[in-house]
Amino acid sequence: MDSIASNLTDIKSIVAQEYEFNIPIYQRLYVWTEEQVKTLFEDLLTAYKADKDIYYIGGVITVNNENSDKLYDLVDGQQRFTTLWLLSNELGGNLEPFTYKNGELRLKFAIRQNVTDYFNNIGNAEHSSSNDSKDYSDLLKIGKARNQINQLILQHLKDEEEKIKFSNYIFEKVKMVLTDVPKTTDLNKLFEALNNRGEQLAHHEILKARLLNYIKNVEKRNQYAKLWQVCSVMDNYLERVIALEIGSSKDVAHIYHNGFHINDVLNLFESSNPQTTLVLSDVLEHPEQYEDIATSIKDNITHHPESNEDEFEPVRSILSFPQLLLHTLRIFLFENEDDDILRINEKELLETFDKHLLKSEIINEKFVVRFFETLFKVRYSFDRYVIKWITVSEDKEEHGIKDIYKQNQKKGGWTYYLRRLNKDSLNGMALLQSILYHSQQNTTQYWLTPFLYWMIDEKPSFNDAYYWLRQLDNTLFSSNTEHISLPERTINSMEDFLDIECDAETVFGTLENLNNSGVSFPHYWFYKIEFILWYYRGQLDKEDDWGNYKMTARNSIEHIGPQNPRDPRDKVCTESLDTMGNLVLVTRSINSEYSDKAYGVKRSMFENKKAKGSIDSLKSDLIYNEDIWNDEKAKEHFEKIMVLLNDYFHDHNLN
Template identity: 50%
Template structure:
């Protein structure tokens, strides 16, 4: 073969082809974390449950192995291919044939014998060592395996669900397989692959389709700059628009007391700013380090040079820009009394916009303008009222969810200089924690709760009103009788007519002992409720700075299989909510089969250092010992607290 060959292939076709796939020594180790695995799994699961006829997982690039017959080296795509192998190995059934050929693994690891042995052990008995027993090369794989098992337990509740998912993976999930010639210069290929980010994305194509409808050049410039300011999710929008316009926006905000600028004001700002400054051309962005340093210097002149302004802090959005576009499209459709979109799925961004907007006979200039202005509104509200991942202390590596207040600062240095600054305020903490609870407990790929919430805060209510609304929205969407409907339909209904107190409160069936099968939402919800009620629990000072992180593992406080039978303190309540907490996988692995007293000692040691496994754990480990009776009492206390909170925050007629 002397030409590049590409074809789409489903897992059944991989099985039929009978090829091995080798991960060469020069490939990096497996690096995917919980968030990437969760996104992949939930994305495919959403496609399966919605009846999507075909799902493209992505692409892999292969080259015929020089050392093994019937084998291809995975030049690119090994992360998703390895993840797919791990999922198939856990689900078994008809997918078992994807994981091996005869008695050999379909996935090979060149000269990494210890890695192959680990995967071979997984294939034969689906057991694995604890995280502290595996080497550095396998640590991420071991964590990935725990994440996959948790997702399977959470998403595939019945054997029917599992078999449907297996068949979907086999026949309707496709991978684009590109085979390159043996004599391909791999160094050159890697260089090309590393530069793939400059290719047009779906949202860039969408931008072109929308702006091409605007006939006036100056209007196109204006709307293009608005779009660009919204698209960079790694900065606050005020910094983005400052760079796009090229003037001191804070000074104009002081003058007009507005951030959502009227058209005439915004157009005037563009006229005052730069138009074709070379510092921001694509050639410069893709240029040398010297070019980029010049660009940064050019950007920085729009900020006060000796201030501690937060525009330069590292932030990370909880949404991608395509996801924000889809939430905006839902709001745009609702405002214009048009039907909802079929789903939030960023991989289908263009087709969704084509379906509900672009392909319509009335798609004209005014629609393009209206949508971009709606996007501009939504993006500003998003930065004002929605959490961001922020590193609050340079000495710490962990990010936390924060909402920061936008203020205008000034300083006198040869004249007054105005600049924007984001500051943390204590009154935002509750809203941030509630959103963190929703973010961690809902699908990363959808976060449907954000659409009605964003629609509400487009009116710019006080933070306390936004907080109260979100508490009620959470109750209606996820803790009432409305949750018999599809979540997308529930959010749309809440946008149309927010329910009054006539809705019925509903929590989990307290008679069911679901063990590790308990929906994670209830543990997250309880964490927020405990923090919300910290004053009546006499924990106000102790819990005031509590932050929620991602937790994916349900742990039994009274162990299921203790090292010593005398440590089995819960029998009747073993799998009941009272004996369970949601913790990180590393904590679950660390606590393992330890007795209650040993777990309590570890918890208290972490607490002294300022860390909490969970607030529920804090209440449990305040006991000196544990038993069926204490687990039942704790369960009853938690249910009473949940019901009290729901009554306290329900909507008045």
């Protein structure tokens, strides 16, 4: 009888055993987003820098292909496996044998010939431009993934030596569980099982159970379990999750007094109707009771009569709950004068808490309750002061902060409501946070630890929070502290309340040294300059044009004066070609759209898009105000940027 075999393996073993892989015709094409690619790359990079013995990438299910004993069809895990293959192809070095076997691709496609041709041409310089994917509409995701990987390599791996070391780490330390199912397996049933498989118990649920075990009183334990539960629902506002938990929005509004006191929330959980909790057998035996309860809860979730539709736009958190837990742990440890965690890595959630919190010599009920209370304060501050992804149309999300208001109405007695409303005065803080979010690692966002710490400690006004965030940005990313690791810098900023002056001259020296870097120029400075331009929009007579500007993810450096124009006469920049004055940070698609076109053509395209309400970047908008473009104009633009930087840093020094 055929059996299923599972083995923990690595790329080195795959190469040694001469395995090849095929994506069969019944599989979908590559669909991973650039954000998913970025997350995998940064996870791998974090593990490499921490010198982790193993980085577990997950499981891959295969079935032996009938054409060869060494060829395996990828049944499950093909998206992740393909991304690893693409990364290996771009890194090269020790990973080259994983990409190619005897000069042929180790990863094969049984879909269409154009797909195979595309993969065969990846290593061919004549066909390696980002425009290749335009020939195949079904391969746009592949093209974007490759470009994203190359940008991440340029951004994070400083030289060829580090690139080789990273390649070696992936080759030897990245592990996967390779499960081979028999050829006789009914693949239809297997796919059905894979598509319907239940989620494993989340690590944060295991952590919750371990912590609650220290709370002996059953009623108290249930209250804190509900507190944890409402904090864990990240893709909604806290007050709405609490209302759904207890079945009443009015009761939640009643206890809100410029914030929530944790004891008031716990009391709501204590007094909530126990009849609203049913076990499965009750639901099956008396479905009509379940319907009555569901209707009752829905009826009690009421909103202010003047509520607008945009108050209820779906929101999505910029952090996962495990990430928020790790930021909370850092704050809690700092408050207890304990050592900081090594890194924010949600895959190491249980390991990190075991090492830093669940230490037998210090943990008890009082200690656990204090952690829960810190978690609740962090979560409330996160909802109040930090951006969320807000769905503004069917296919568009943007970052924003909505203020929470308590509003009453007299109708047979006073009734209170909590509302989430847009506030123009929050646009600046939202924009700066968006810039920090896009310029930092998705999986860490270290800047949030000190920001949230000061929000829960000071409970500031939005004006004070915005001012403090600008100082935090300057201290963490613009001051002369690069010799200190980013996690350590965040802890230092909590200790000293940002008692570090951002020296404008040092910043200018840094930018001057980087000024001929071309596409290797650090992306952070482009993001930073976007914010500073927006900040001085009134001074630049751009108040009307830029007032509602939103930041999007950008990963491609565009030369305004083209590097290799179609017509040599259109090469308007030579000395300034790779300097900040001639460069802007845009999306990959915009870079491809402008490509090798002449300045005048690009300017016309930009103005057409601007007329429709779309601006590539604020820096681009300044540049395309110019009728002509050349080395002198690029130099003048750079000098204008430096003047604004100088003004900004002198305006925002604390000392």
